Amino acid sequence: MSTIRPVVAALLIAGPVAAQETTNNPFPDPIPASEGMIVVGLEEFATLPDIDGAAARPMVLVDEPSSERLFVNDMWGLLYGISYSGDVTQYLDVREPRWGVAVQTPPEVVRIMEVGLQSFAFHPHFNEPGTTGYGKLYTWIDTDDNAPEPDFVPGGGDDTHDIVLFEWTARDPTAAAYDGGPPRELFRVEQPFDNHNGGRMGFNPLSAPGDADFGLLYIGLADGGAAGDLLDLAQNLGSVFGKMLRVHPLGSNSANGRYGIPADNPYARDGVQRTLGEIYASGLRNPQGFDWDAATGDLLVADIGQSTVEKLSTVPAGGDLGWNTWEGSYRVVTNIRVDPSGARGEPWITYPVAEYDQNDPLLQPGSAATGVVAYRDSAIPQLTDHVLWGDLPSGEVFHVPADGLQGGGQAAIRRVLFRDGGGTKTLLELVQAKMADQGREPTTRADLHFGRGPAGRVFILNKWDGVVREIVR
16 A cells, blocks of 8 residues: 555646535434434443542453453543453552643543543463563553653644553463553654543453454554544554554563564555554544444554544555545535535545444534444343444444445434333433433433443443443343
8 A cells, every 4th residue: 555645646736616515414314313223222331439539430341351341441541450240449540640741631620532541451371370461451541741861753733642552561460450560652642632642452252262363452542632633643654643553561672672563564664754554554544433343353443533424444554544535425614514525535535334424413513433343242132243332422322233234325324222111212312311310410411332241241431420320132
C-alpha cells in the first residue's frame, strides 16, 4: 500500500466544497425501535467503590484466566480484581506517591472527560513462570507530568498533558494485590488538546505461543482532539495520532530502545522516512472499543464520529479507515457536514461494516459509538453469532450479524433491550433507577462500555452508579 497516494488523491478529489451537496443526515431510515429487537436479562454482578464520594469511572473489563479473576479499571486511577463470583478487591492504585505517576483526573463536575487511567492489559504469559511476560501488566495513563521529553509530539496544539504506556511487573501474579515495584515507561505521547486521548489496548486473545501475533500489544490512539482533526494527524503516517498501533512491549528495536516494533508491521520496512513502524492501521478518530472475532480472526473497532456518522469497522493491517477525509462511508466537507454523493468512492479506504446517524431518534445529542463484543459463544443463545456494540451516552446496545459483514449503512442494526419485570429498559434507564435508589441525582447519559469474561460471559460498565452488570439469557 502506498504511504502517500491516498492522502494526495483525497485532496485532489475533494474539490471545491461549494459544489458539493452537504448534509448531516445521510441515513433516511431510522434504526427500528422494535423490529429485530433482542431481549436479554441484565443482572447486577459487582459494585466498585466510590472515590471521595464520586462513582467509579470504569472503561475496560477483561478476564485474566490464569488467576481466575476479572479485572476492571477506574479512570480515577485504580485497578480492581473481581472474582468470578463478584467479590471486588483493589489490585493497584497508580496514584500512590511511591509509583511516581501523576494521573490526570477531571474534577467531579466534569468527570465524563476522557482523562485518567484509560486502559490496561495483561501479558498473555502473565501467570507463566519462566517466560519473559511473567507478571507483566500494561497501563495507558493520562498524566499532568509533562516535564519528561515525549517520544511522540503532535506538532501543534497546547501541550495539555501526556499519555504514557507503563509496564508493571508483579512478583506474584496470583497475589490479591499488586506486589511489584514502580512501573517502567515504554513511551510517552504529548497531547495537543484535552480530548481524544488514548483508546482501548489489548493483546490478541486468538494468538498462541509461536504465532507471529503472540505477545504483541494493540493500542488505539485518537486523533489528538479539537474538532475535525485540526492538525491533520489521522492521515499522517509519520504521526501516532489517529492510529491503531502494534508494538512488542518486551522488545527493544524502537527509537528509544524501550519496546519493539514487529518486523511484519505494515510500515516497519517500507523505507519511507516519513512513516512510523509502530502503525498497524490509520484513519481513526477515537477508537474506544475493539475486539477480535473468534470465527473470522477479524479485529473489529467502534470508532467515534465527528458530527454525522458512528461506525463499526474491521481493522486490516495497513488499513486506512478514512478519517479525516471520510466519516464512515461519506466524504467530509465540514466539521458538521458530509457529502452523500459518491459514497465509498476511494477503493483503498476501509469503509465501515455498519454505521448509524448521530441524530437517529433513538439517541441523544453527542452520540458516540462504543463496544465491541463479537459473540461466538452459546451461553446467551439470543446473541450467538452477533456483534454487540452501542452508543456511549444514550446507553443503547445494538446488534449486527457477525457472519457476512459487508456493505455498510444501517440496514442490519437492531436493538438489544434488557428485561425488567414485565417490560424492557435501556441501560440508561436501569442506571437512572439505580442512582435514584442510591440517593444520587440520576444521570442523563450512560457512558456505556463492554467487557468479556470466561465461558461467554459479557459485562456492561457505566460511569455513574459503580455497578458492573452481566448480560444473561
